[in-house]
Amino acid sequence: MKISNILFVSIQNILHKKRAYFKVLVGFFLVFLINFTIIFYAGSLSNAYKAFENGNANYAMIRALYNFSDEQLSELISDSRIKSIRYGNRQYLDNDLDIDIAFGKNNLSITIEESNFNVFYVNKNGTVLPENISLAFKEKTAAEPIKYGRNIQNTEDVIISEQIAESLGILPDDIIGERIKIVCGEYELNGVVCGVLDKRIMYTYNWCSSDIICYQSDEIESNVYEISLKNFIGNEELIENIAKMIPEGKGVSYWFGDYIINKIQVVEAQEELCSKFLSFMSVIVFFVMCVYVGCNQFYLMRKNSVFYGLLKSNGVSNKNIFIIHFLELFLLCLFSLALGVLCSVGILFVLQYAMANAFSISISFPFLSLIWSIPLFIFVGAVLSCLLTLYIYLHILKKPPIHLLNTGR
Amino acid sequence: MITVNNLTKTYGKFNALRNISLEINDGEFVAIIGESGSGKSTLLNIIGQIDFPSSGEIIVDGENTVGLDDKETAKLRNSTFGFVFQAFYLEPTYTVYRNVEIPLILKGMKRKDRKQRIEEVLNSVDMQDKLKNKASNLSGGEMQRVAIARAIANNPPIIIADEPCGNLDTKNGDVVMRLLRDLHEQGKTILMVTHSYEHSKWADRVIKLCDGKIVSDEKNN
Structure with missing residues (x-):
C-alpha cells in the first residue's frame, strides 16, 4: 500500500474534521502564547534586573x-x-x-x-x-x-x-x-x-x-x-x-x-520577586501546557479512532498508522508553536514600546529565552507525541479494531 | 478456503478460545452464534487478521497467516477481507460517498474508477440516492447498508460481519441480511457473528460457540 494514498486519506480526514483540529490548534496556540509571553516577559524582567544589577539600567x-x-x-x-x-x-x-x-x-x-x-x-x-x-x-x-x-x-x-x-x-x-x-x-x-x-x-x-x-x-x-x-x-x-x-x-x-x-x-525587591514569580509561573504553565497538549492528543485520538480502525481494517499497517498519527500531532504542535511564538514576540514588542513611551523604561528583548525555549518546546512536543502515539500503538492498535473503535464515540 | 487448526486465544488467565478447529469453504455463508463472552467476535477478529491467536494456525487460501509480519498481515486484510461492524463505524462527518471511497483510495484506485465503483456498490445496497448525504444524517439501516457497501468496495472474497444487525430493528435487519445473502449468492464467503437465531437462519451453516469452544456445527436446511 502506497504511503501517498494513506497520506491523501489522512489529509482528507483532517479537512473533514477541521473544526476539531482547529479547536486543538487554537488551544495549543493559546497555551503556547500565554506560556511564551510569560517566559519572555520573565526573561525581559530578568534582563532588566540584570542590567539594573550591572548599573546599566535606570529602570x-x-x-x-x-x-x-x-x-x-x-x-x-x-x-x-x-x-x-x-x-x-x-x-x-x-x-x-x-x-x-x-x-x-x-x-x-x-x-x-x-x-x-x-x-x-x-x-x-x-x-x-x-x-x-x-x-x-x-x-x-x-x-x-x-x-x-x-x-x-x-x-x-x-x-x-x-x-x-x-x-x-x-x-x-x-x-x-x-x-x-x-x-x-x-x-x-x-x-x-x-x-x-x-x-x-x-x-x-x-x-x-x-x-x-x-x-x-x-x-x-x-x-x-x-x-x-x-x-x-x-x-x-x-x-x-x-x-x-x-x-x-x-x-x-x-x-x-x-x-x-x-x-x-x-x-x-519587587523586580526580583516579579521576575522569580514569572519564572515560576512559566514553569507551572509549562507543565499545564504539557498536560493540555497530552489531553488534546487523546482528544484527537478519540476523534480519529474510527478512522484509524478503518485504516487498519482496510489494510494499513500499524506502523503506518503510528507514523501518520505522530506526524499529525507533531505538525500541529509545531504550527501552533510557531504561531504562539510569533504572537508572543509581537506582544512583547508592543509591551516594550508602551513601557518605553509611558515610563521611559526600556526592556531588552530576551533572545536567550527565545533560543532555549523553542527547542525545548519542540522537544517536549515531540516526546509527548511519541509517547502517546506509542501508547496507542502498543495498547490499542495491537488489539482488534473493535477495541480501538470502542474508544471513540 | 479458511482452515483453523487448534486455535487458542487467552487474555491473561482467561481463555477466550480453546482449541478451535474448523474449515470454511469458499462461498460459504457461515453464522457464528453464542452468548456474550463465548468468543465468537474473538474468533472472527482472528480469522480477519485483526487479532492474533495465542496458539494454533489460520490458513487462508493455503497460506498460514500465523507468523506474518505487520505489513504482510495488513496486505492480506486489504486484499481478502471486508468488514462490517455492529456500530457501523462510518465517519459521521464524511458523506456517504467519502466513506465508501476510503478503501478505494487506500487501494490506489484512480479517481474516475473510484467514482464508478462507488456508484456501483451504493447501487447494490440501494443507497445511490444518498451518496452526498452526511453519514450522521442517515438512519441505522442506511448506515449499515453504507457500511456493507464500503466493505465490498474493494471486492474482497470474504466478508466479516460482526453483529451486522445488532443495532437495527427487524425490518432493517432483514434488509441487511438480504444484502449479505445477495453477496453470498454472488460468490462471496460470509462470516457473520450474531446473537439472533432468526438471522442465523439466513446462513448455510451455523457454528455455535460456548465458553470458547465449538459446541455445534450444523448446516441449515
Whole structure:
C-alpha cells in the first residue's frame, strides 16, 4: 500500500474534521502564547534586573524618582554643576562636564573642575585607578612626599577612610593630623587628615561645597549604600545617571532634603520577586501546557479512532498508522508553536514600546529565552507525541479494531 | 478456503478460545452464534487478521497467516477481507460517498474508477440516492447498508460481519441480511457473528460457540 494514498486519506480526514483540529490548534496556540509571553516577559524582567544589577539600567531609579514631588524634582534638577555620574568602568562622562562622580564597586571617581581635580580614583585598598592616576601621601616615616604634577592650590582638611588608612599600614589615630597629598595626574590635593571614619568609607569634598556623601554603613546593612542628595542638585540626566551607579545587588536609599526615599530597595525587591514569580509561573504553565497538549492528543485520538480502525481494517499497517498519527500531532504542535511564538514576540514588542513611551523604561528583548525555549518546546512536543502515539500503538492498535473503535464515540 | 487448526486465544488467565478447529469453504455463508463472552467476535477478529491467536494456525487460501509480519498481515486484510461492524463505524462527518471511497483510495484506485465503483456498490445496497448525504444524517439501516457497501468496495472474497444487525430493528435487519445473502449468492464467503437465531437462519451453516469452544456445527436446511 502506497504511503501517498494513506497520506491523501489522512489529509482528507483532517479537512473533514477541521473544526476539531482547529479547536486543538487554537488551544495549543493559546497555551503556547500565554506560556511564551510569560517566559519572555520573565526573561525581559530578568534582563532588566540584570542590567539594573550591572548599573546599566535606570529602570528602578526612575521608578523611584517618580515618587518625588514636582517641587522636589525641580529643586533637584536646578543645580547644573553636577551633570554626570559614572559607575565602575562604564563611561558616562563628557569631557566638558563640571563634575563627574562615579561609585564603583571598589572605587570612587570624582571630577570637580573648580577644585582643579581632574580625576580622583581610590579603591578600598588604596590603589589608584587607572594607571595614570595615583594616590600619594606623606607617610609617617617618609621624609619626602611623593610628588607628582604641579599646581598645588589648596590645602584642605581631608577625612579618609579607615580602610585606606589600614591599607597604608597606618593606624587610624596615627594619621590624623598628618598631611597627605593626593595627586591625580597633573593635579594634587595637599591636605591634613582631620579624621578617619570608623568602619565607613566617607569622602567629603568641602572645597566645592557639594556635600556629596557616599558611605557604606554597617548600621543599616552591610550591603546597603546610602547616597545623600542633600544639596546634590542636578538635572534629569543626573537623575538617570544616578541609577547607573547603583551598586551591584544593593538596596539604595536616597536622601533628598528632608525626604528619604527607600523605594529603590522596594522596587528592586519587587523586580526580583516579579521576575522569580514569572519564572515560576512559566514553569507551572509549562507543565499545564504539557498536560493540555497530552489531553488534546487523546482528544484527537478519540476523534480519529474510527478512522484509524478503518485504516487498519482496510489494510494499513500499524506502523503506518503510528507514523501518520505522530506526524499529525507533531505538525500541529509545531504550527501552533510557531504561531504562539510569533504572537508572543509581537506582544512583547508592543509591551516594550508602551513601557518605553509611558515610563521611559526600556526592556531588552530576551533572545536567550527565545533560543532555549523553542527547542525545548519542540522537544517536549515531540516526546509527548511519541509517547502517546506509542501508547496507542502498543495498547490499542495491537488489539482488534473493535477495541480501538470502542474508544471513540 | 479458511482452515483453523487448534486455535487458542487467552487474555491473561482467561481463555477466550480453546482449541478451535474448523474449515470454511469458499462461498460459504457461515453464522457464528453464542452468548456474550463465548468468543465468537474473538474468533472472527482472528480469522480477519485483526487479532492474533495465542496458539494454533489460520490458513487462508493455503497460506498460514500465523507468523506474518505487520505489513504482510495488513496486505492480506486489504486484499481478502471486508468488514462490517455492529456500530457501523462510518465517519459521521464524511458523506456517504467519502466513506465508501476510503478503501478505494487506500487501494490506489484512480479517481474516475473510484467514482464508478462507488456508484456501483451504493447501487447494490440501494443507497445511490444518498451518496452526498452526511453519514450522521442517515438512519441505522442506511448506515449499515453504507457500511456493507464500503466493505465490498474493494471486492474482497470474504466478508466479516460482526453483529451486522445488532443495532437495527427487524425490518432493517432483514434488509441487511438480504444484502449479505445477495453477496453470498454472488460468490462471496460470509462470516457473520450474531446473537439472533432468526438471522442465523439466513446462513448455510451455523457454528455455535460456548465458553470458547465449538459446541455445534450444523448446516441449515
